[in-house]
Amino acid sequence: MVKTKIAVLVSGGGTNLQALLDAQREGVLTDGEIVLVISSNDSAYALTRAAQAGVPAVVCSRKALGSQAAFEAAISQALSDHGVELLVLAGFMSILSADFTSRWPRRILNVHPSLIPAFCGKGFYGLKVHQAALDYGVKVTGATVHFVNEVPDGGEILLQKAVEIQPGDTPETLQRRVMEQAEWKLLPQATQMISEEIRREKDQ
Ligand code: GAR
Secondary structure, X not given: OOOEEEEEEEOOOOHHHHHHHHHHHHOOXXXXXEEEEEEOOOOOHHHHHHHHHOOOEEEOOHXXXXXXXXXXXXXXXXXXXXXXXXXXXXXXXXXXXXXXXXXXXXXXXXXXXXXXXXXXXXXXXXXXXXXXXXXXXXXXXXXXXXXXXXXXXXXXXXXXXXXXOOOOOOHHHXXXXXXXXXXXXXXXXXXXXXXXXXXXXXXX
């Protein structure tokens, strides 16, 4: 079986990257192999996780590269160098242009820490999403894994899981519960689903 080659794109702590690496080790992610980690930030702890797992990593910083076009060209080069077939955005905090996403239809996954279409789109990322849910006063939130297209958080939804908000939650406690109960399960599950689909297409 030729596994689907996966790149995981990160910007921060990389707990979702870790969930994917663990899923690979534990036999939950069986049809895909993480061959590359791309970080938009050279001090992301996710880079340490990649090194510990022996996965090659590159840093592509929009700021350092000077333009969106140069940033996306660097990402594209790294993807082609490693023969990547599926991209997984796991806490990747840079926006990808329509030009880029249109070259990867149904081949980019993202995990978002809310039940889309609530608390999503431009400006909703990381702890801000959980702060917005608490400010609104919703009693249930969750996580969503979706395909990435030209609309921020607007692509087709693959998986969602609800998580209850508890009295006294802070953005930090809520973020942790959403990660533990939803993100770290859904993202490996969806990655396996699409890796299998790509692998089957190649086998035909
Ligand atoms: C995760 O909660 C992820 O869903 C969120 O950032 C966090 C990254 O954590 N992503 C977004 O908000 C994207 N819009 P991690 O680096 O520990 O995986």
